[in-house]
Amino acid sequence: MFVGIDIAKRSHEACVISPDGTVLVRPFKFNNDCNGFEKLISSLSSLDSDLSAFELGMEATGHYWLNLYCKLLDLGCSVHVINPVQSDALRGLYIRQVKNDKRDSFIIAELLRFGRYSQTTLSDPDTIALRELTRQRFYLVDCISDAKRKVICLLDKVFPEYASLFTDTFGVTSLSLLEAYTTPESLADLPTDKLADFLATVSRGRFGLTKAEQIQSYAKNTFGSFLFADSSAFAIRQFIEQIRLLERQVEELNSYIAQTLEKFHSALTTITGIGPTLAAVFVAEIGDINRFD
Numbered sequence: 261m262f263v264g265i266d267i268a269k270r271s272h273e274a275c276v277i278s279p280d281g282t283v284l285v286r287p288f289k290f291n292n293d294c295n296g297f298e299k300l301i302s303s304l305s306s307l308d309s310d311l312s313a314f315e316l317g318m319e320a321t322g323h324y325w326l327n328l329y330c331k332l333l334d335l336g337c338s339v340h341v342i343n344p345v346q347s348d349a350l351r352g353l354y355i356r357q358v359k360n361d362k363r364d365s366f367i368i369a370e371l372l373r374f375g376r377y378s379q380t381t382l383s384d385p386d387t388i389a390l391r392e393l394t395r396q397r398f399y400l401v402d403c404i405s406d407a408k409r410k411v412i413c414l415l416d417k418v419f420p421e422y423a424s425l426f427t428d429t430f431g432v433t434s435l436s437l438l439e440a441y442t443t444p445e446s447l448a449d450l451p452t453d454k455l456a457d458f459l460a461t462v463s464r465g466r467f468g469l470t471k472a473e474q475i476q477s478y479a480k481n482t483f484g485s486f487l488f489a490d491s492s493a494f495a496i497r498q499f500i501e502q503i504r505l506l507e508r509q510v511e512e513l514n515s516y517i518a519q520t521l522e523k524f525h526s527a528l529t530t531i532t533g534i535g536p537t538l539a540a541v542f543v544a545e546i547g548d549i550n551r552f553d
Contacts, residue, residue: 261307261314264369265328267321268292272328274300275365276307276314277373287363292324297331311337317372319344320380341380342371383547390520391544397513397537404506407499411438414492414499417485419444421478425471430503436462437475439500442493444479445486452476 261284266273271292276285285303290296304314316332317340318325325341332339371377383391408430415422415429426434440458441447447455456472518536521529521543528539 262369262372263304263314263316264365264367264372265316265318266364266368267318267325267328269322269324271296272300272318273363273365274303275363275369276304277366277369279373281370281373283366287365292328297328301335311335314338315340315372317342317368317377319368340372340377341382342368342377343380381547386520386523387544387547390517390524390540393513393517393520394537394541394544397510397517400506400510400513404503404510407502407506411496411499411503414488414496418489418492419479419482419484421482421484425475425478433459433463433467435500435503439497442496443489444482444484445489446493447479448476450476 261279262277264275264277266287269292271289273287273289274285275283275287277283284307288303290299301311304311308314315338318329320341321344329339329341412423412429423429428434437447437459441450441455452469452472455476456469459467459471459475514537517540521536521540524543526539526543528534528542529536534542
């Protein structure tokens with residue numbers, strides 16, 4: 261018997277047909293939770309208590325299919341994840357040839373019955389876990405870049421000359437300075453020797469009096485608007501906090517990714533220029549290279 265399952269976020273729909281295409285269980289909805297899962301299994305068991313008698317199929321719709329798929333596998337069910345393009349093709353055929361409205365769950369069951377489909381290749385749990393980690397890293401790095409863009413935008417309003425003071429606006433010295441003295445006014449009013457001492461401390465002796473004098477000269481003659489100075493300074497400090505937190509999280513994630521990568525015994529890290537993080541991306545996104553001809 262063939263079971264087609266139409267996947268959605270809150271609830272799914274299932275339909276059961278026989279090998280000759282007879283509808284054994286008309287399309288019915290069940291929630292995407294434990295109670296809904298029990299409803300599905302109860303419906304199947306009413307036809308045959310041996311779940312191996314069923315071939316179940318579903319489309320890989322977002323991530324909503326994954327929990328149901330894993331639960332069915334745990335029960336030893338035969339589950340096929342179908343390429344949505346193929347079910348769309350069969351759906352189009354029914355629309356052209358049949359006037360009545362066929363439900364998607366029925367169409368998926370028919371696709372299983374015909375056997376004319378290619379199964380979506382699924383990664384093993386370790387690869388899926390590694391993929392989650394590398395994609396989380398991409399997300400955090402994007403967040404850092406976005407926060408930095410916002411800081412630059414705010415500085416352009418209140419202190420446009422600041423960008424020329426340091427090679428890296430987001431280096432250790434610059435960030436420390438922006439955290440402590442965010443507005444041009446606060447920098448201009450600060451005693452020069454105090455600013456020089458501050459710079460010498462945070463830069464570990466790289467900067468001192470000369471840099472302090474340059475900063476104060478730029479601050480006193482800035483073309484920036486004082487209209488937004490206080491609110492912009494507050495926002496800049498918040499963004500700097502975000503950047504520091506996100507950078508710490510990326511460092512932690514890098515270590516965790518490297519540990520997870522060890523399970524794969526990948527030789528990619530032996531290639532010059534490929535570290536654990538980049539190797540993890542290759543392994544996570546490409547998967548088993550033996551799948552390719």
